Amino acid sequence: MPARPTLSDEPGAAPLIRFEGVAKTYPARRGAAPVAALSGIDLAVPAGSILGIIGRSGAGKSTLIRLVNGLERPSAGRVMVGDDEVSALGEGDLRRVRARVGMIFQHFNLLSSRTAADNVALPLEIAGWRRAAIRPRVKELLALVGLEGHAGRYPAELSGGQKQRVGIARALATRPDVLLSDEATSALDPETTRAILALLKRINRDLGLTIVLITHEMSVIRAVADEVAVIEGGRIVERGPAYEVFTRPEAAITRSLLVGEAGHGLPTGLATRIAPEPLPGAAPVLRLAFRGPGADAAIIARLARETGIEAAILAGAVDEIGGRPFGSLTVALSPGPEVAARARAFLAAGGVEAEGLGYLPPAVEDARVA
Amino acid sequence: MSPELLRLILQATGDTLTMVAIAAVLGTLFGLPLGVFLATSRRGELFAAPPLNGALGFLVNATRSTPFIILVVAIIPFTRLVAGTSIGTTAATVPLTVAATPFIARLVEAAIREVDQGLVEAARACGASPFQIVLKVLIPEALPGILLGLTLAVVSLIGYSAMVGAVGGGGLGDLGIRYGYQRFRPDMMLAVVVVLIVLVQAVQTFGETVARRLNRRLRRA
Secondary structure: OOOOOOOHHHHOOEEEEEEEEEEEEEEOOOOOOOOEEEEEEEEEEEEOOOEEEEEEOOHHHHHHHHHHHOOOOOOOOEEEEEEEEEEHHHHHHHHHHOOOOOEEEEEOOOOOEEEEEEHHHHHHHHHOOOOHHHHHHHHHHHHHHHHHHHHOHHHHHHOOOHHHHHHHHHHHHOOOOOOEEEOOOOOHHHHHHHHHHHHHHHHHHOOOOOOEEEEOOOOOOHHHHHHHEEEEEEEEEEEEEHHHHHOOOOHHHHHHEEOEEOOOOOHHHHHHHEEEEOOOOEEEEEEEEEOOOOOOHHHHHHHHHHHHHOEEEEEEEEEEOOEEEEEEEEEOOOOOEEEHHHHHHHHHHHHOEEEEEEOOHHHHHHHOOO | OOHHHHHHHHHHHHHHHHHHHHHHHHHHHHHHHHHHHHOOOOOOOOOOOHHHHHHHHHHHHHHHHHHHHHHHHOOOHHHHHHOOOOOOHHHHHHHHHHHHHHHHHHHHHHHHHHOOOOHHHHHHHHOOOOOHHHHHHHHHHHHOOOOOOOOHHHHHHHHHHHHHHHHOOOHHHEEEEEEEHOOHHHHHHHHHHHHHHHHHHHHHHHHHHHHHHHHHHHHOO
16 A cells, blocks of 8 residues: 555544454355455544545445444454444444444435434434434434425435435434445435535534545545545555545556546547557657646646647646645647657646656547547 | 025124134234244344244244145144134134244245345444344334235135134135035025125225335335
């Protein structure tokens, strides 16, 4: 794993959740070999932060998040939530911890036989609250998620976004410190996803809730996560502040997850034409990363003026990650010896990182405008 | 049809309804927990107890594969022990209950297995105990399916109750055999069949209506 400063390494940010050398192996069954779902997991989640865990399906993220509330138990290592060693607790103590750890799900998992209000009341009933105390609390929670008028509706009468809001209200009912989000927006359309993520961010800010979310979508991470852990084959392969991971991805899996995100990847037509080797007359292709507020696209004009190297823009995007601007431009340089190296040196002096993507053969280069 | 025959039919209908009602209530009382246990006691489930699950499953299958008329005769000593006699309407409720219990248990088991495991996981994540999961999640969510199962069980019990007539159980089946068949009274046979059809229709319609009302999953805004 690349050594990179993470929020949890900063002094003063006390971790609320800690994974220490955690491994999870599913025992062999009916001739099938044992499956190692997770191995060597060390993670610390500071109180009040949002950790996004991203990976493809089968990477182990589902198992990882379920270790936090003891729905899964590790085969080795420890999982701590606050002062509780979740991985060592019996079922009775686990139920106590679970009142402090809310969870929301991809398919909402609402009881179809209960109204929205009664679904939200479920954890309170389980925790033994009196009926008179449950009613005002449920009202408060439905207001928090913006569902005041829907208390008496059944899940079948609610939209996906509304169902997830009920799920969030239910998860927050017992005033937990931690919220686990298991692909909570994967079944929602992009607009609803944005609204739900904004709600999660607001809850994190207003209630100081620590959120651990798993997803396979970088856009979810970009919208809410403070820190990212990229998981592949049951191991964490990259980890760091979201902005760092987005703007300087290191692991191959991270780069491939970033494809399709603004500023990453190439238009397909272009990607198929780029060759890894420089053919005579080929134009070097660079991707420039503009990070932070000082980044200035005018550097392209200065490059042409001061070095004589022209850069044709092939693709570009400007975006925000965690409130910080991030821009990316993919350019084809005018062909020539040592052009790429000279351009990179000039750009680096101007504070812009450039990454070589390959070379555009001359024959088709002219066609790029079409 | 003479007033005498009408009286006989009414009497027999009352006997049938009594037998079926008692057997259905007792069968549910025993069958519901048994069904819940069968649905939740396999390996890795809420009340995991695979050997007991296997043993109960075998017992249920054995009872269900025994033809009802043979079951009635085979458990006469047990019937006598419970009811004090092996003849009559009261005695007939014993084999009916014994037959209904495993039947209802399997129907309840099937309905509970239909409940989305995600709901069980959500309840566990809320800190629910296994009993809370059964009472607050599994049974309420499976209720429409359980009611349809009970409807099926009651309809089957109406059919079974006709067979206990053969061992002096009374009721419509008894009437149909003794008057309609043995005394060659087609009008009586027809009357019995009509009453049975009406009973089954009524039970089926009632059960489906209640199940549909309960089934919030079918409701749309």
